[in-house]
Every structure is written in C-alpha cells, then in structure tokens.
Amino acid sequence: MAEKDPIEILKRKLMTMAELSEAAVQRAIDSIAKRDSGLAASAKEHDKAIDDLEMEIDELAIELLTTRRSAPEVRLLTVAMKIGRDLERVGDEATTISRRAFDLNQDKLTQPTIDISSASAAALAMLRDALDAFTQADPVEAREIITRDKQVDANNKQIQRTLTDYIEKNPAATQRCLNLMVISKSLERIADHATNIAEDVVYLYEGRDIRHTGKGKVRPAESDPGARA
Numbered sequence: 001m002a003e004k005d006p007i008e009i010l011k012r013k014l015m016t017m018a019e020l021s022e023a024a025v026q027r028a029i030d031s032i033a034k035r036d037s038g039l040a041a042s043a044k045e046h047d048k049a050i051d052d053l054e055m056e057i058d059e060l061a062i063e064l065l066t067t068r069r070s071a072p073e074v075r076l077l078t079v080a081m082k083i084g085r086d087l088e089r090v091g092d093e094a095t096t097i098s099r100r101a102f103d104l105n106q107d108k109l110t111q112p113t114i115d116i117s118s119a120s121a122a123a124l125a126m127l128r129d130a131l132d133a134f135t136q137a138d139p140v141e142a143r144e145i146i147t148r149d150k151q152v153d154a155n156n157k158q159i160q161r162t163l164t165d166y167i168e169k170n171p172a173a174t175q176r177c178l179n180l181m182v183i184s185k186s187l188e189r190i191a192d193h194a195t196n197i198a199e200d201v202v203y204l205y206e207g208r209d210i211r212h213t214g215k216g217k218v219r220p221a222e223s224d225p226g227a228r229a
Contacts, residue, residue, distance in 0.1 A: 007076065010080055011135075015131070016053060017050055017088075020053070021046070021090040021094065024091055025090065025190060027040075027046075028097035028098040028101050031105065032104055032105070032183070035105045037101075037102050044098045047092070051088060054087070057080060057081060058081050064077055076204060083131075083134065093187075096182065097183050097186050097187075100179040100180075100183050103175075112162075112173065112176070114162065116180070116183060116184070119159070119187045122155070126148055126190075126195070127191075129194075130142065134200075137205050139201055139206050142205075149192065152187070156184050156185060156187070159184040160184065163177040164181075199211050
C-alpha cells in the first residue's frame, strides 16, 4: 500500500480544524437563540481539539520544510501554518462567545436584542468561502471575500452604537449590552481572520502579498497560473 502524501494529510488536518472552528462558533451562537447553556459549554469543548490540530499542522509543515521542496510547495506549507493560526483564533473567539452566551442565558432580562444570527452568518460565510478558495485554488474568489469585510465592520459598528445608546437610557441592562457587544466584536474578528485567510490564498496562488495594500479587488490580469501549488 502506497504511503499517503504528507501534504494531503496536512490539508485534511487543516480542513478538520476548519470544521471544528466553524462548528464551535455556530454552537455558541445557537446557544443564545435557544437559551441553551449546554450548547455554550459544548462549543468550548472544541477548543482543545482545535489547539492540538494547530500544533500538529505546524509540526508536520516544519518537518516538510526541512526536505527539498519546490517554491509553490514552500508557499503552501507556509500558508497552511498561517491558516492554522487564524483558525485557532477563530476557536478562541468561539470560546469568548460561548462564555458570554452562558451569561446571557442566566440573565433574566431579554432586552435589548440584536440580530446576532445574521452577523454570525455573514462572518461564517466569509470563513467558509475563504477556505473553499484555498481548496479550489481560486484567488479571484479570495479577493471577492476580502471586499466583504467592510460590511461586517460596518454592521459591528452599528451594533456597538445601538447598544451604547441603550445603556444610556437603560442602565439596568448594562451587563447584557456589554455581553452582546463582546459577541458582536468577536464575530467581526472572525471575519478579520477569514480576510487573513483570503489574503493568504492570493499569496499562495498568485505569489503576491496583498496585505495592508488595499489591493483585494478582483484583478484577473494579475493571475499567475504558474504559481499554483
């Protein structure tokens, strides 16, 4: 039986990590809608597995980097470690959300409410699409994902303003509002991590580092098929 390709093993570990990170966020969000603290607790349980996978990915990637590899493979291994780091941080944000969800579920107050489900759907869609762009070797799709981050940022700012105004008029709801504000900020950070992954995808398949450049727009003319791993 032929030995499995270690790079394919690395990719599978990365996808498993992505699935666990997304599931942890979704469970934490569902726990708020259902007022189910058990879901919040289960979301936190994913964190150890996510952390372990990050370390396994780093160890395997570093081991492979010590062997003779082509330039595209070196980029792939480097990007895999960076994506793993972003997914680990998504897991951390899921833990933060789950803690705040637990507090909200114990709170007798039910107001104010914000559209957490829509905010989480937007952030998780970015994350899924960024990972799809990675697996499908699609830097054009990755650039489109980057442009969506501004809307997530704007939605978070609006939520922060709304909750701040509510606190001024209803001081008794301060703790509830603060919990909701932290959750909204965590979702905004998840979208940031999705953006990081999308930028890494562009680097991987085009050989161009577009971080901090504002060059996330789709520019087909820049595509370099020869750079693909």
